[in-house]
Amino acid sequence: MAQRQNCIYCNQEITTRSKEHVIQNALGGLYESEDICCPECNNFISRHIDAPFTKIFNPIISRIDDFSKTNNTKSTPLCTGTVVYNGKSYNANIKAGKVVSCPDLSRELRCDISKLPLQIVSYNFDLKNSAFQTGIAKIAFNYAMAQNVDFKYLEPGLVVDKSGNTVNSIEYNYNIIPFYPLNPVDVSVELDGGATEPFHNMILFSQHNELWCYVDLFNTFQYYVLLSDKIPEDKKIYANYTQTLQKINHSAPVLHSLYDPKTIMIYAQQYVVEPCMDPTEFSRRVNNAVARKSQKTSISKIYSPRIGRIPIAHYISRMAQNPEHMCLFYNAIQMYYADDEFQEKNFRTLTPRLDGDTGFYPHEAYNICSQNPKILEEYTYAKFNKLNQFLCGFSR
Ligand SMILES: [Zn+2]
Incomplete structure (x- = not known):
């Protein structure tokens, strides 16, 4: 299979090959394709599409031992969830499985809550935002591209707004239905x-x-x-x-x-x-x-x-x-x-x-x-x- 000559998004010739992760690297995705886009568009996507999408999964990323990423940084992302103290539930900010703050409880008790036995009972995931839908659609799109599906079939759902050669926005307008x-x-x-x-x-x-x-x-x-x-x-x-x-x-x-x-x-x-x-x-x-x-x-x-x-x-x-x-x-x-x-x-x-x-x-x-x-x-x-x-x- 011949390599793609032009970037799928900006249509400029790909002079340097850049690896695009089919499932975002921040989510541990290991499958890469060099055949989708140019380094500039790859960068654009990681900032504007991947970053807001992968943030949603912070609670998971911070809790899986030996979580596997290619670009392994030691960062432990902040996330939100629910904790229980004395039989009552509170919203909390959580980092690496530890409660870092719990504003309502602090206000109630007027003390340092860091030493209290707080039990984390659940994590929050924000799925109602457009970043989530876009991220899921992009994974499907990437996988089809990586499997050499003819771009002409995928093109109708892809909306790229450009001024000259500069990409302003990318949308993946594909219908998504839950399993x-x-x-x-x-x-x-x-x-x-x-x-x-x-x-x-x-x-x-x-x-x-x-x-x-x-x-x-x-x-x-x-x-x-x-x-x-x-x-x-x-x-x-x-x-x-x-x-x-x-x-x-x-x-x-x-x-x-x-x-x-x-x-x-x-x-x-x-x-x-x-x-x-x-x-x-x-x-x-x-x-x-x-x-x-x-x-x-x-x-x-x-x-x-x-x-x-x-x-x-x-x-x-x-x-x-x-x-x-x-x-x-x-x-x-x-x-x-x-x-x-x-x-x-x-x-x-x-x-x-x-x-x-x-x-x-x-x-x-x-x-x-x-x-x-x-x-x-x-x-x-x-x-x-x-x-x-x-x-x-x-x-x-
Ligand atoms: Zn490009």
Whole structure:
């Protein structure tokens, strides 16, 4: 695949390659593409789109041990949440899992609250702002670009305001709909069990003329983004990416003879890194590549064990009163497993329907949630509760 010659945003020739993170680096995203934009636009995006978006996730970033970022800074961001003292709830400012201030409580008690036993019970996430929507849409857009989807299909949703060659604003106008689990298997894998380590997941898929990207951040913020409705029917697109967020302990490979260009070339090929003659820099590149590989996982590695843990007997007894539900459960298992193999391509793209047909996931989710917004609220609440359990360390 030939490299893109011109920047997707300002259309100027790309003379220096710059790496754009598909999921923002501040969120631990490790997947990069050099093929999207020029360094100037990359900078513009990181200041105007990524910074306000990633700020929303501060509570998570500050609580994950060994959080993995390429540009690792030691900063511990400030965030807000709720604490409980003497059975009463208060808003608080929190840094690295510690309460730094709690204005209402300080006012009430007129004392230094830093020594009080305050229990953090939840963190706040501001999802109603446009920065959030933009950030989610950008991830979907980036993933499609990184997967070499023809830009002409994505172009209608991208609005770039320019004066001359200077970019003033970038908008990603793609429809975003929230994910909602539509069958008993999905309900169980998303909600059963205690706090689990969060992960990121993206699934790019086409269905008829539509191109969708499912974006799941921290296994909590789950959305479908409609990138195009003009994809030719016969152009089947499917790709997925899953990664964990905690650094996995891996031993750094021992590299010999780094003064020899031939050896460098062999290592460069083996670890898929740019060769360079500075041994320190080259070792660093190889180590990064190995670390990155260790965090890449797959949908089946994450979800197969979760499906395996579903207490089927319990479900069957509960569903005796509800045979329709049982049928959905059974059909979902059939859809996700064929010949004992987990069918990644069906996951989050298709779901069994009550009428026995197969439904297209984003359409079904949209229909059900627009008919009954309350169930989506309840689901979101339950997911946040689970994330907060992880962040507050209740069941660790
Ligand atoms: Zn540009």
